[in-house]
Amino acid sequence: MASVNAPRGMRDFLPADKARRERVLAVIRDRYRAHGFDEIETPVVEEYARLHAGIGGDNEKLAFNILRRGLDAETIHAAADDPAALTDLGLRYDLTVPLARFYATNRAALPTVFRSIQIAPVWRAERPQKGRYRQFMQCDIDIIGDASARAEAELIAASLDTLDALSLEGATVRINDRRALDAMLDVFGFAPDERPGVLITIDKLDKIGPSGVTAELRERDATATAVDAFDAFLNRPQTREFLPYGEAQIRKALPEGVADEVVAHLVGIGESVASARPGGHVPLQFDPFLVRGMGYYTGTIFELAHPSVSYSLGGGGRYDGMIGRFLGQDVPAVGFSIGFERIVDLVSLQDPDAAPAVVLVHDRDVPVAELLALKAQLVAEGSRVRLEQRTKNLKALLERATADGYTAFATVRAGADRDDLELKSLSV
Incomplete structure (x- = not known):
């Protein structure tokens, strides 16, 4: 017998x-739009070809691909080792690659600096386990066309x-810059071709x-000398004084040799975010070893x-280089994604604007016409109404x-009208 479970x-x-x-999604949309x-x-x-263009990192290996139409068994067998010959489409594994394609397609109709919301499901052929799904919701905001620190600050503040x-006050953002990471690896002496693997380990x-x-x-x-230099840096003597997010903290966490413009960019983000937070608090933490796995990142990276x-x-x-893959010229871009599937389990929201929700419990002999007339009256008054035959x-x-979210009920007998209904509260 076939399984009746979801894949x-x-x-x-x-329903609940x-x-x-x-x-939760309504709150996220409202804040993003604000x-x-x-x-x-x-x-x-x-x-x-777009999903497997080398810009999606390890996610490309997890893409669900769609077979070309009209393939016969002989063709499939002959090309079994070449997925590109068998498939022409695939389910999106994130929302960033589709956004880059969207911008390249619709650039003429968009403002010079475009602020985008995407809230939608994505699919990855993950190994299912607790908290990791093959279909899940992503909530992304991105700013395209702004290379300044203002873009990162806007994303973080939003x-x-x-x-x-969502009543999850007290959040902080760990922040780093891929350029700082590259400079640090260069200072230590790691060769360019070994750096991707080194970053995987540092992560x-x-x-x-x-x-x-x-x-x-x-x-x-x-490179042995580079590992020695990195080990010495990790175990260097450090003073324990508290330094708030800013230039002093960032420089203390980095070796000599990181470009001043990178440090200034990170400092500028903190100053801008602070101006938007209560009391001017800077909820940022510089982490020189924050890596994030996506290969398309070119500058600032952050985690919530x-x-x-x-x-x-x-x-x-x-990810300033991604859109250029589709457009032929680089366009600055930066994005922030909230992990909806993780957040939704932490949030308990009541809907303050929810309409009254009423269950009409009726006897078997009440005519359908009477039930629908009563239901129509309550709906017209702004209520949500469900009909249930008495059990x-x-x-x-x-x-x-x-x-299911209903807050009141009333019993209905044949011949009853709106004035006869006695609404009783459903205890939560």
């Missing part, structure tokens, strides 16, 4: 779960404001510690942290209605 890594949502998710971003929509599929609106610093990182770098046969959880709640970065277990019926 592995994908989920059904019952769906309503809760939509309430900060001047405009929502767009792109197709769920993109061309195979994202923090959104978490505040594990929080998990395996400094000794684990240097040990793995030696196992990778990274909250004291209630040990994992990040979102992140993003600057022997009325308590179970009302408990199910309460779980």
Whole structure:
């Protein structure tokens, strides 16, 4: 007998779960729009060549691809080792690659600096496990056409404001710059061709510690003198004075040799974000070893942290080179994505503007015309109305209605009109 479960890594949502998710999405959309971003929509599929152009990092390996139409068994067998010969489309694995294509397609109709919202599902052929799904929602804001620190500051301010609106106050943003990382690796003496692998190892610093990182770098046969220099930097003597986010903190965390313009860019972001936060607080933390795995990042990178959880709640970065792959000329771009699937489990929102939700419990003999007339009157008054035929277990019926968000009920008998209805509250 065939399984009736949803495909592995994908989920059904019952009405109460769906309503809760939509309430959270409504808050996110509202905050994003309040900060001047405009929502767009792109197709769920993109061309195979675009999704596998070397700009999606490891996500390209997780893409769900769509077979070309009209292939016969002989053709499929002959090209079994060449996915590009068998597929012409694929499900999007993120919203950034589609946005870059969207901008290249519609640039003439968009403002010079375009602030985009994308809230939509994406698909990855992940190994399903707790908290990791094959279909999940992403909530992205991006700014295209602005190379200044203002763009990053706007994204960070909007994202923090959104978490505040979801009652997740106290969030901070870990921030770094890929140019600082490259400069640091150059100072230590790592060769350019070994740096991608070195960054993969450095990204594990929080998990395996400094000794684990240097040990793995030696196992990778990274340049020995560079590993020694990096190890010495990790274990250098440091004073313990507190330094708030700013130039002094950033320079203390970096080796000599990082360009002044990179430091100034990071400092400028902090100053701008502080001006938008209550009391001028800077909710940023410079992390010189923040890597983020996407290969298309070219500058600032950041991750969203909250004291209630040990994992990040979102992140993003600057990807100035991606749009040029489609347009033929580079366009500055930076984006921030909130991890909706992680956030939604932390948020409990009531809908203050929800319409009255009423269940009309009727006897079997009440004519349909009377029921629909009563329902139409209540709907016209602004209520949400469900019709339910009385059952022997009325308590179970009302408990199910309460779980679905209904707040009141009334019993209906044949011949009843609107004035006869006695609305009773459903306890939550």
